[in-house]
Amino acid sequence: MPAAKHKIVTAFEGIPQSRSLETYLKHGGYQNLKKALSMKPDALVDLVKASGLRGRGGAGFPTGLKWSFIPKDSKERYLVCNNDEGEPGTFKDRYILELSPHMLLEGMIITAYAIQSKKGYVYTRCEFYEEIEWLNQAIDEAYETGYLGENIIGSGFSFNLDHYIGAGAYVCGEETGMLSSLEGKKGYPKLKPPFPAVAGYLGKPTIINNTETLATIPWIIEHGAEAFRKFGTEKSPGTKLFCVSGPVKNPGVFERPLGYPLQKLIYEDAGGLIDGKELKAVIPGGASSPVLNKEDVMTMKLDFESLAGAGSMLGSGAVIVIPHDVNIFDVFKVTADFFHHESCGQCTPCREGTGWIANILQGIEENKGSPADFERIYKIATQLMGRTICALSDAAAMPARGFVNKFRDELNAYIETKRNTR
Ligand SMILES: Cc1cc2nc3c(=O)[nH]c(=O)nc-3n(C[C@H](O)[C@H](O)[C@H](O)COP(=O)(O)O)c2cc1C
Numbered sequence: 001m002p003a004a005k006h007k008i009v010t011a012f013e014g015i016p017q018s019r020s021l022e023t024y025l026k027h028g029g030y031q032n033l034k035k036a037l038s039m040k041p042d043a044l045v046d047l048v049k050a051s052g053l054r055g056r057g058g059a060g061f062p063t064g065l066k067w068s069f070i071p072k073d074s075k076e077r078y079l080v081c082n083n084d085e086g087e088p089g090t091f092k093d094r095y096i097l098e099l100s101p102h103m104l105l106e107g108m109i110i111t112a113y114a115i116q117s118k119k120g121y122v123y124t125r126c127e128f129y130e131e132i133e134w135l136n137q138a139i140d141e142a143y144e145t146g147y148l149g150e151n152i153i154g155s156g157f158s159f160n161l162d163h164y165i166g167a168g169a170y171v172c173g174e175e176t177g178m179l180s181s182l183e184g185k186k187g188y189p190k191l192k193p194p195f196p197a198v199a200g201y202l203g204k205p206t207i208i209n210n211t212e213t214l215a216t217i218p219w220i221i222e223h224g225a226e227a228f229r230k231f232g233t234e235k236s237p238g239t240k241l242f243c244v245s246g247p248v249k250n251p252g253v254f255e256r257p258l259g260y261p262l263q264k265l266i267y268e269d270a271g272g273l274i275d276g277k278e279l280k281a282v283i284p285g286g287a288s289s290p291v292l293n294k295e296d297v298m299t300m301k302l303d304f305e306s307l308a309g310a311g312s313m314l315g316s317g318a319v320i321v322i323p324h325d326v327n328i329f330d331v332f333k334v335t336a337d338f339f340h341h342e343s344c345g346q347c348t349p350c351r352e353g354t355g356w357i358a359n360i361l362q363g364i365e366e367n368k369g370s371p372a373d374f375e376r377i378y379k380i381a382t383q384l385m386g387r388t389i390c391a392l393s394d395a396a397a398m399p400a401r402g403f404v405n406k407f408r409d410e411l412n413a414y415i416e417t418k419r420n421t422r
């Protein structure tokens, strides 16, 4: 792989025709697959465990540990790449496909070998028109050259891969909703346990990993666990893709070591705010992560522990910058509407609660609010947490509580301004 500081999944940045198989091979592509195929599957699982890699899809679950949950006596196993990228503000997985779809494929084939899966799926949302084509082309190339299919490069190991295009429902990014969708059913999440690693696709053990997680695997095979741990922090090793959006001079995707200062990401890498705007707040990990105020931003480190310690989360790494001239109420409302719209409706707290929050905010916007409304929203949100089939309900509740916690004065002032115009 082309070597550059802090570059693992973005190693092909700036390389012409980076998506082609020819370019990938020229830069050592599929050599890590060869190396992995010469190792014992369990040794690969141990290596990924030792690297400390944590899932990049949002929850940060240790990847090697997840792989080790597959029951030893199971014969039929599946691998699914979560390429749904539905978390608002997130545009990192598509960037991997823009740079190097073969890196994802190599990571998937290595993972399939490590967990001894013969069949895998990539689940991509339908809005990614170009990325779908790029990945399809890479899959065709990999089949033509023997990196996918039967007896991969003469190793005796076989792995077949299908590309499944989802309809773009947020809930289908949740792993069990995704499995229902893959099984041809409505994308309803399923109760856990059993977890997919034990009973997943068609009831068989299934490993579901995010695109960024899987694309990191070849680098770990090439450089080893210790080299990976040189980036990031002890509990959050490695690098992470951060998607910076909002009114900044240089929005985009940045690969940085975990533990990176949020202030530096916004003011140096993303160039600071445009047109003399002042920072008001930041949503650090996609719409489901609780908002940070300006004071938090100045000292915050971007890793799983630091953000959790501040009552927020690293999530998908989608850093949404909110300037001084944007009303927090508007951000709150658009977020609440999104979660209400995306609730699949199976669980009463989520189906009703997300609607109640959205309706109260609608009432405030229509000048029918009272200061007690935000207290009510906070209580409703608390009732949404930890009581449902999947975590969409928590994903709706956490930011709602976060807005009330961090911006209660501004929200109450908004109601007052509205009331004065009655
Ligand atoms: C409502 C909801 C939406 C999700 N959307 C995504 C998504 O778009 N992409 C993703 O990788 N993970 C998403 N997740 C997390 C997945 O359920 C799962 O944890 C992840 O794919 C596991 O991969 P990882 O261990 O590599 O992070 C979502 C979770 C929830 C609750």
Ligand code: SF4
Binding pocket: 171, 188, 189, 342, 343, 344, 345, 346, 347, 348, 350, 351, 388, 389, 390, 391, 392, 393
């Ligand atoms: S929590 Fe919400 S989205 Fe998840 S299964 Fe229940 S109703 Fe559906």
